[in-house]
Amino acid sequence: xxxxxxxxxxxxxxxxxxxxxxxxxxxxxxxxxxxxxxxxxxxxxxxxxxxxxxxxxxxxxxxxxxxxxxxxxxxxxxxxxxxxxxxxxxxxxxxxxxxxxxxxxxxxxxxxxxxxxxxxxxxxxxxxxxxxxxxxxxxxxxxxxxxxxxxxxxxxxxxxxxxxxxxxxxxxxxxxxxxxxxxxxxxxxxxxxxxxxxxxxxxxxxxxxxxxxxxxxxxxxxxxxxxxxxxxxxxxxxxxxxxxxxxxxxxxxxxxxxxxxxxxxxxxxxxxxxxxxxxxxxxxxxxxxxxxxxxxxxxxxxxxxxxxxxxxxxxxxxxxxxxxxxx
Numbered sequence: 001x002x003x004x005x006x007x008x009x010x011x012x013x014x015x016x017x018x019x020x021x022x023x024x025x026x027x028x029x030x031x032x033x034x035x036x037x038x039x040x041x042x043x044x045x046x047x048x049x050x051x052x053x054x055x056x057x058x059x060x061x062x063x064x065x066x067x068x069x070x071x072x073x074x075x076x077x078x079x080x081x082x083x084x085x086x087x088x089x090x091x092x093x094x095x096x097x098x099x100x101x102x103x104x105x106x107x108x109x110x111x112x113x114x115x116x117x118x119x120x121x122x123x124x125x126x127x128x129x130x131x132x133x134x135x136x137x138x139x140x141x142x143x144x145x146x147x148x149x150x151x152x153x154x155x156x157x158x159x160x161x162x163x164x165x166x167x168x169x170x171x172x173x174x175x176x177x178x179x180x181x182x183x184x185x186x187x188x189x190x191x192x193x194x195x196x197x198x199x200x201x202x203x204x205x206x207x208x209x210x211x212x213x214x215x216x217x218x219x220x221x222x223x224x225x226x227x228x229x230x231x232x233x234x235x236x237x238x239x240x241x242x243x244x245x246x247x248x249x250x251x252x253x254x255x256x257x258x259x260x261x262x263x264x265x266x267x268x269x270x271x272x273x274x275x276x277x278x279x280x281x282x283x284x285x286x287x288x289x290x291x292x293x294x295x296x297x298x299x300x301x302x303x304x305x306x307x308x309x310x311x312x313x314x315x316x317x318x319x320x321x322x323x324x325x326x327x
Contacts, residue, residue: 024055072222113138123167133158142169143173147309154187157193162198189213194243211227217237220242229251238258249276249277252282254285254286257283272284273294275297276297278302284304288309289309302320
């Protein structure tokens with residue numbers, strides 16, 4: 001059982017959602033209205049109280065620069081490199097693309113349009129720290145039996161853009177065999193900043209790990225996502241920022257998760273929009289530092305709804321059915 005002081009900062013009238021595992025098994029639907037300065041829930045005593053909490057106590061909550069113009073646009077250049085996936089192999093005509101069997105490695109900046117399928121392979125980005133790489137998924141199906149379908153080893157930033165009108169599928173078969181010291185454990189795994197955008201659709205299946213993991217920042221601005229994962233559906237180290245999109249998340253652990261064990265000012269989640277259906281066995285949304293929700297619609301079924309050291313709800317519609325688990 002988690003023992004954490006939870007502060008919900010609510011500067012406007014909205015739904016206050018809670019949120020913690022208790023001692024019986026039933027489903028609770030909460031939709032109470034409050035305009036209190038703060039609703040404070042203490043998991044240790046399983047009690048809730050209303051207090052005046054200064055916003056200065058809430059940690060870093062300035063998300064004004066969370067989304068760049070390129071994050072939001074979802075557009076891509078006419079000058080692109082085409083990568084065709086052909087089941088057990090791939091083809092591309094660019095010096096910045098190397099192919100070994102069914103593994104495709106991208107080593108330089110640029111926009112790469114991927115189409116076709118890989119039965120057991122990976123798209124690997126290993127560029128310089130100054131390179132921005134855009135992967136346009138144009139109707140792809142990529143499965144890796146023992147690894148990530150998309151693995152970002154290094155880049156300045158990677159954009160995964162879902163081409164308009166396309167359905168894309170990324171999956172892992174349930175195990176992760178390590179090839180380096182990065183502990184790859186997700187269908188999309190990035191060591192650097194990663195953005196997902198575009199108006200297409202993406203399905204992620206991860207029966208033995210996480211759906212999406214970013215070791216720095218994960219940004220999502222548009223698209224339709226159906227993610228099923230044994231562990232977390234989407235996890236970021238520093239910041240998970242979402243401005244739009246439609247999400248159906250099913251996970252054995254958390255739906256949206258941000259955690260940085262080295263810096264207690266990081267591990268933030270910022271939601272500025274989007275439509276979410278989250279059904280998970282643990283927390284629907286878990287940030288170790290700050291969770292801020294400005295807009296969006298959430299329909300949650302979880303053991304715990306929203307958990308963070310500080311939570312600020314400025315707007316949006318949130319409905320939580322909490323499965324209260326036996327301690």
